[in-house]
Amino acid sequence: MSFMKVRSFAKINWMLRVLGERGDGYHGLETIFQSISLHDDLLIEKSDALTLSCDDRSIPLDDRNLAVRAAQVMIDEFKVNPVSIRLIKRIPVGGGLGGGSSNAATVLMAMNRLFELDISARRLRAIALSLGSDVPFFLEGGTAHATGRGEVLTALPFVGTIPLLMVIPDEPVSTPAAFARLDLLRKTSPASDWEEERGHWYWLPFLEKLPSVHDYLNNDLEETAFTLIPRLRELLARLEKEGPGWCHMTGSGSTLVAAFGTIEARDLARGSFSDMRTAVSETISRDEALKDLA
Ligand code: C5P
DSSP states (O other): OOEEEEEEEEEEEEEEEEEEEOSSSOEEEEEEEEEEEEEEEEEEEEOSSOEEEESOTTSOOSTTSHHHHHHHHHHHHHOOOOEEEEEEOOSOTTSSSOHHHHHHHHHHHHHHHHTTOOOOHHHHHHHHHHHOTTHHHHHHOSEEEEETTTTEEEEEOOOOOOEEEEEEOSSOOOHHHHHHHHHHHHHTSOOOGGGSOOOGGGTHHHHTTTTSOTTTSOBTHHHHHHHHSTHHHHHHHHHHTTOOSEEEEOTTSSOEEEEOSSHHHHHHHHHTTTTSEEEEEEBOOHHHHTGGGO
16 A cells, blocks of 8 residues: 545534643643534655645645644654645634544544554553544544543434534634633633533433433633624524524634534525535534544
8 A cells, every 4th residue: 555545624613621730831721623524635655755736725735734743753663655735624723623633633544544653542642642632532533521621522322414614714813822821811700610621421311311401511711702703692692593403613623513403504604604614514423523534
């Protein structure tokens, strides 16, 4: 085998609770990740030099790109030959949909296969975490509860195929900026209950009723994002009026996601957002997310 063509799926967060700053530059968090069908395509081929090409000219092709960094780590750690990577980009950048992290995890898994490295799951997880807090999730996919920086993962049962509408504002949010702003906001407000983790057991009963549990499943970074992009609040209110079962910003934003009971209801809601960039997608299982790498 000299090349692999693999899909690299996006994620949403059903909920995201940010705990205190840990003293190492990261915040403890509790989240539920969900793989969705929206994906980039990666063509990874054995080559003489490490190169990345992309159909989207706004994407950096050097080591600012997590896919390049992932390939470089594999080359350095396992002394394998370089690869050329072709990336067809569909996941919006800076949208909280995990595109860069997903690409990185996909490169790790694809190179593991391509060079028949048989890397242990533990080692692969450690390499993934060295690339970014969200990267380990993409080695697992599906629905997963996470604590720590986002790397202590517990697989959850598949929630079924839920139709999703994504509203994608032009203004991206940088993840470090979102966390920094949250710290600032919390310094000026009294300490609340965000100091402690609740434990994954807390959410398990609610997941069975998705997507009708939107009161429990929310995102601590949403208010933060509203202060960075004021019109996001109105956009979310507008999306809520479409009657989704659940509707929140994903990750550190700025993409808003709404879950609907039927494809028809979802598509009808999309029609009301013809003035915005939107995308439709649905939740996918772990098996689906990892199919190309099985
Ligand atoms: O791990 P990643 O590179 O995605 O993190 C980017 C930035 O987001 C970190 O440098 C940190 O500022 C913030 N972050 C955080 N706590 C986390 C994850 C990310 O404070 N659990």
